Amino acid sequence: MNEISIIKEGHEAILTYLKLNCRSEVILDRYLSYGVFFEEYLKRKEIYTYTSPAVTSFQNWITVEANAERITRKKFIGLMRYSTMISDFYNSRSFQTKYSYGNRYKYPLNIYFEGITEEYVQWLNVGANSKAGFKSSAREFLFFLQERNIHNLAELNTQIIIDYFVAIRENHKCSMNNVMVCLRKLLDFLEEKSYTTSNRNQILRYKTARSRIKVYPAFSSEDIIKLLKSPDRSTVMGKRDYAILFLASVTGLRAIDIANLKLDNLFRNDMTICFSQHKTGRENIIPLDAATMEVIDDYLAVRPETNSSYIFLTCTKPAKKLNDLSSVRNILVKYTKIANISKRRWDGKGFQAFRRGMGLWLLEDSCDTHLISQILGHKNEMMLKHYLPMSAEALRVCALDLCLIPVKSEVYK
Numbered sequence: 001m002n003e004i005s006i007i008k009e010g011h012e013a014i015l016t017y018l019k020l021n022c023r024s025e026v027i028l029d030r031y032l033s034y035g036v037f038f039e040e041y042l043k044r045k046e047i048y049t050y051t052s053p054a055v056t057s058f059q060n061w062i063t064v065e066a067n068a069e070r071i072t073r074k075k076f077i078g079l080m081r082y083s084t085m086i087s088d089f090y091n092s093r094s095f096q097t098k099y100s101y102g103n104r105y106k107y108p109l110n111i112y113f114e115g116i117t118e119e120y121v122q123w124l125n126v127g128a129n130s131k132a133g134f135k136s137s138a139r140e141f142l143f144f145l146q147e148r149n150i151h152n153l154a155e156l157n158t159q160i161i162i163d164y165f166v167a168i169r170e171n172h173k174c175s176m177n178n179v180m181v182c183l184r185k186l187l188d189f190l191e192e193k194s195y196t197t198s199n200r201n202q203i204l205r206y207k208t209a210r211s212r213i214k215v216y217p218a219f220s221s222e223d224i225i226k227l228l229k230s231p232d233r234s235t236v237m238g239k240r241d242y243a244i245l246f247l248a249s250v251t252g253l254r255a256i257d258i259a260n261l262k263l264d265n266l267f268r269n270d271m272t273i274c275f276s277q278h279k280t281g282r283e284n285i286i287p288l289d290a291a292t293m294e295v296i297d298d299y300l301a302v303r304p305e306t307n308s309s310y311i312f313l314t315c316t317k318p319a320k321k322l323n324d325l326s327s328v329r330n331i332l333v334k335y336t337k338i339a340n341i342s343k344r345r346w347d348g349k350g351f352q353a354f355r356r357g358m359g360l361w362l363l364e365d366s367c368d369t370h371l372i373s374q375i376l377g378h379k380n381e382m383m384l385k386h387y388l389p390m391s392a393e394a395l396r397v398c399a400l401d402l403c404l405i406p407v408k409s410e411v412y413k
Helices: 008-020 025-044 052-067 073-090 111-123 128-147 158-171 176-192 221-229 236-251 255-259 290-300 326-338 351-364 369-376 381-386 392-398
Strands: 272-276 283-287
Touching: 008 025, 008 073, 025 052, 025 073, 052 073, 052 111, 111 128, 111 176, 128 158, 128 176, 158 176, 221 236, 221 326, 236 255, 236 290, 236 326, 236 351, 255 326, 326 351
Parallel strands: none
Antiparallel strands: 272 283
């Protein structure tokens, strides 16, 4: 193994961190190879000390290599994590247990556009949770310009923006208004910083046509039975996955709220779950029956030993909480395949289908609308209108007859 010299201090800090967190020798060897790979790139570029632009350049390069399938996806993720950890070390930031490399690197930008993007993020006056969406949209637009060799932003005009909308419409069928909002914000920034002379393009003053309202399905009783039969309950993972699916089917909890449930959210004496909803921030109390509590206890009996206060944990060491969204959603995707339940992209058969099923069941059982809103955690009862289209009986109650409208008999002939 070649000696690490250019980034030796950061490299050794990473290995020490991995050892302290009980990583295996296989993982350590893998990170040793990542260090050699990264250093060889720096030497080819005649870079002999750490710089932030060097890391950005390296990450852009391996993104291109991964997209061209010259390196595997697994190696790409490992190199991205290693180089990000190097960046964290030299910028006096703590190492993270998990790094995300989703849309952030989907569109590799040159150094010029990369710098504009970072400056734009610093300029944005929006909430921290909103910045990621604005940044992703900005990267997509700048990548569009980069691919068409438009590097002088003063050349921006209405036709270029129209061409951009035409190019991305297939991937943003239901979110073009959001794209326009983000683009307006980006152009405001470019004008303020004198990258462009004016952004008063007429096309950005209009809204897109409203998309048709789609009625998404709920899981049927047959589907839920199939799903609950799929996990292998003789294993720790099977018990965990069964508990998650069972809990979703009887409570309609969102995936992110299930992932965030903690042990102290369970109140056994009252047979309830009390938690703060991620979406609204409101406290919600949901009653549990004995069967649901028994399923949760069955998993807790074999749950990995850890100091974590979260109920549902990963099965790999070191055990930690499930990812807020992706891990829980992937569990459902896994068992819909095992149960041979038809599922297509954007067909609505996600965790929301459990919520729709719960809302539909309560609605058809003639429950009080206030009670339904309370169980599902809605801010107001108007949200129940989303469940009406799934119930023919509920729609029939809402329908008006023609007894008060004078019409001639010929209308029916």
